[in-house]
Amino acid sequence: MIKPSCAKARRLLLQSEGGDVESADALWLESHVQGCEGCRREGEDLATIFRAWRALDPPRLGSRRMERMERAVLSAPVSPGAPPRPGRTWKVPTIAAGVAATLAVASLALLWYWRQPVQSRGAGAARLAPAAPALPRARVQAGHVLVFGPTGEARALGHGSTLPPGVTLHSPRTGGGVIAWGSRATLGLAAGAQVSVRRRGERPVITLVKGTVSLDVGSTPGRHGAGLSVWVPGSGEVIVGSARVLLSRQPGNDLRVAAVRGEVMYRWSHSGSLQEKPIEAGQILSHRLDRVRLLDAPGALSGGTLLAAGVPTPSHTRPPVAARMHAVAGRPRSTGCSLEALQGALARGQAKRVLRGVASCRAAGQASRALDGLEARANLQLGRVRRAFAQFLALAHSLRGTQQGQTALYSAGRIAWTRLARKGQARHLLEHYLETYPKGAYRASVRQILRRL
Amino acid sequence: MMATKPTSDRRAEIRDDLALVQQCREGDEEARTRLVRRYMGQVRITLTRILGPDQEMPDLVQVALIEVLRSLRHYRGDALLRTWIDRVAANVAYQHLRRRRGPHTVPLELVPSSAGSATSASRGADRALEGRRLVEKLTGLLDGISAKKRVALLLHAVLGYSVKEVAAMTDSRVATTKSRILYARKELLKAAHRDPALREWLDSSSERGGG
Numbered sequence: 001m002i003k004p005s006c007a008k009a010r011r012l013l014l015q016s017e018g019g020d021v022e023s024a025d026a027l028w029l030e031s032h033v034q035g036c037e038g039c040r041r042e043g044e045d046l047a048t049i050f051r052a053w054r055a056l057d058p059p060r061l062g063s064r065r066m067e068r069m070e071r072a073v074l075s076a077p078v079s080p081g082a083p084p085r086p087g088r089t090w091k092v093p094t095i096a097a098g099v100a101a102t103l104a105v106a107s108l109a110l111l112w113y114w115r116q117p118v119q120s121r122g123a124g125a126a127r128l129a130p131a132a133p134a135l136p137r138a139r140v141q142a143g144h145v146l147v148f149g150p151t152g153e154a155r156a157l158g159h160g161s162t163l164p165p166g167v168t169l170h171s172p173r174t175g176g177g178v179i180a181w182g183s184r185a186t187l188g189l190a191a192g193a194q195v196s197v198r199r200r201g202e203r204p205v206i207t208l209v210k211g212t213v214s215l216d217v218g219s220t221p222g223r224h225g226a227g228l229s230v231w232v233p234g235s236g237e238v239i240v241g242s243a244r245v246l247l248s249r250q251p252g253n254d255l256r257v258a259a260v261r262g263e264v265m266y267r268w269s270h271s272g273s274l275q276e277k278p279i280e281a282g283q284i285l286s287h288r289l290d291r292v293r294l295l296d297a298p299g300a301l302s303g304g305t306l307l308a309a310g311v312p313t314p315s316h317t318r319p320p321v322a323a324r325m326h327a328v329a330g331r332p333r334s335t336g337c338s339l340e341a342l343q344g345a346l347a348r349g350q351a352k353r354v355l356r357g358v359a360s361c362r363a364a365g366q367a368s369r370a371l372d373g374l375e376a377r378a379n380l381q382l383g384r385v386r387r388a389f390a391q392f393l394a395l396a397h398s399l400r401g402t403q404q405g406q407t408a409l410y411s412a413g414r415i416a417w418t419r420l421a422r423k424g425q426a427r428h429l430l431e432h433y434l435e436t437y438p439k440g441a442y443r444a445s446v447r448q449i450l451r452r453l
Numbered sequence: 454m455m456a457t458k459p460t461s462d463r464r465a466e467i468r469d470d471l472a473l474v475q476q477c478r479e480g481d482e483e484a485r486t487r488l489v490r491r492y493m494g495q496v497r498i499t500l501t502r503i504l505g506p507d508q509e510m511p512d513l514v515q516v517a518l519i520e521v522l523r524s525l526r527h528y529r530g531d532a533l534l535r536t537w538i539d540r541v542a543a544n545v546a547y548q549h550l551r552r553r554r555g556p557h558t559v560p561l562e563l564v565p566s567s568a569g570s571a572t573s574a575s576r577g578a579d580r581a582l583e584g585r586r587l588v589e590k591l592t593g594l595l596d597g598i599s600a601k602k603r604v605a606l607l608l609h610a611v612l613g614y615s616v617k618e619v620a621a622m623t624d625s626r627v628a629t630t631k632s633r634i635l636y637a638r639k640e641l642l643k644a645a646h647r648d649p650a651l652r653e654w655l656d657s658s659s660e661r662g663g664g
Contacts, residue, residue, distance in 0.1 A: 010635060010638075011631075011635065042642060045642060045645065045646075045655050046610070046638060046641070046642065048655055048658045049591065049594070049641065049645060049655075050610050050611050052587065052591060053502070053505070053591055053595075053607075053611055054502065054611055056501060056502075056505060056506055056588060057498055057501060057502070058497050058498070058501050058506075058510070060494070061493075061494075061497075066490075066493065069493065069511065069514065069515060070486065070489050070490060070493070072515055073489050073515050073518045073519055073522070074482070074485055074486060074489060074522075410586060414650065
């Protein structure tokens with residue numbers, strides 16, 4: 001419970017930083033802070049946190065990188081916009097009305113375009129149906145674009161291909177690009193490239209320069225993220241960035257992955273286990289989004305150009321490639337075992353229910369790292385600390401080299417520090433790890449934990 | 454706190470700023486380049502101090518600078534250009550925080566080498582991992598605070614702006630800003646004290662500071 005005098009001291013402290021506190025109050029504040037251990041300690045703690053936070057300042061950029069960023073900024077079209085106002089966007093009715101009218105025309109033209117039979121549009125870029133004359137047609141100036149139609153058909157467009165109307169792509173430098181048509185927004189470009197996507201009377205969903213792929217598939221009741229690394233050959237930047245894919249859990253949402261140039265070794269995680277598959281140029285793979293998590297690891301892709309995007313696809317139009325992917329992953333489409341349900345139960349503190357669920361999943365033939373992780377966390381919740389600790393260590397070893405592996409090791413290390421060290425139980429478990437895994441990736445970290453015990 | 458410059462110096466700086474902005478408005482490419490070059494580092498630092506290490510940082514820096522160039526016509530010289538640019542960067546950070554959902558992971562390569570030094574005397578990769586743990590903890594603490602409170606708190610406590618300046622930068626009333634900062638401090642401390650590892654770290658820092 002905070003004492004009233006301490007609460008007053010905090011208010012006055014904030015006022016005194018702005019210089020508007022009366023002298024009597026200032027005197028009272030000084031005497032209070034000197035005499036109050038709680039307030040003094042609180043001030044020190046805050047100062048420590050902010051000092052550590054300030055230490056995160058980024059290192060200076062190299063001159064080449066700075067020049068590249070400068071060029072990208074200066075080459076962006078500078079049209080007068082509204083003044084920046086936090087939290088207030090698109091509230092000017094005249095602008096909204098103008099944009100809505102423009103986009104209504106664009107969406108009608110788009111509807112007309114996608115209603116044409118696929119054959120009449122042609123497979124190649126040169127034979128694409130002509131757009132409405134009033135609308136600009138964009139050309140892929142560099143890189144590659146993956147375009148999705150509203151019913152889920154996907155086409156990979158290469159250099160020189162023409163994009164459907166409504167999509168503009170501008171790339172003054174060499175770069176790769178992704179646009180998912182029919183989803184809200186997608187892009188992934190190398191330095192200097194810029195994409196702007198508008199759809200059906202909404203404000204531009206994305207106007208970004210360089211880098212990040214970002215999707216937002218419709219209105220999504222439940223979202224979760226996945227990492228994706230895009231490698232653009234010859235761009236000079238190598239890893240463009242980690243993509244954040246926001247996706248819907250509604251059935252039928254697919255993640256499409258296409259190799260446009262060369263052969264790409266594509267790795268992903270399926271229910272916690274690693275999968276990999278070479279994708280040849282022109283091939284498009286599809287994943288169910290709620291089952292697959294792309295790995296956020298540099299080097300997950302090697303060679304070629306990989307493009308990925310998400311799009312809501314009605315189940316009746318889902319291409320057979322989705323079924324093939326499930327066959328590759330070796331998982332039935334629907335099982336009684338739901339990882340999401342188990343995670344929800346764990347979040348609600350129903351650890352015993354989670355353990356029962358994990359056991360029944362395994363009995364049904366599903367064994368995965370995700371289940372192992374859930375079991376370890378459930379054991380930790382139930383106070384079975386040693387068991388959880390050993391399970392996290394084993395998990396860290398089996399997932400070594402991945403983000404999840406590091407997370408598991410952190411969990412183990414945290415248990416060792418906070419729970420086991422006092423009882424003297426961590427040491428022999430850690431030594432057991434060193435003996436069991438003579439080439440373990442985390443030996444150095446485990447030794448570090450041992451030294452600190 | 455940010456040192457307040459003498460009024461004459463401040464006026465002279467604003468005059469220079471206005472001249473540069475006027476040149477940019479007239480389409481002088483050299484002036485635009487000068488402006489971008491001069492303020493790119495500041496924008497990066499402001500964004501990092503509000504958001505922490507973020508993989509999208511290069512994009513955000515570019516977005517903020519483009520927004521600066523687009524909005525230059527709104528700069529009237531009421532404040533220093535760098536303050537005005539920080540306001541734009543803070544807005545970009547705020548919008549990013551609103552978009553950013555779910556757990557925010559910190560990639561190892563984005564953690565500066567100095568981040569681990571506050572926690573232990575370990576070296577090399579281990580120190581990087583230690584630093585990363587701390588950064589993740591701190592990021593987690595700040596992620597638990599709402600975007601508006603977080604921006605107000607960090608503009609005030611880390612970037613050194615006064616409460617009045619923060620209120621002007623965030624288009625809020627001074628009383629609202631004060632309240633946001635106070636609540637943000639309170640939530641931050643509560644969350645930090647709830648975490649055993651952070652409490653230990655704060656205790657050890659306090660002992661080192663005291664000793």
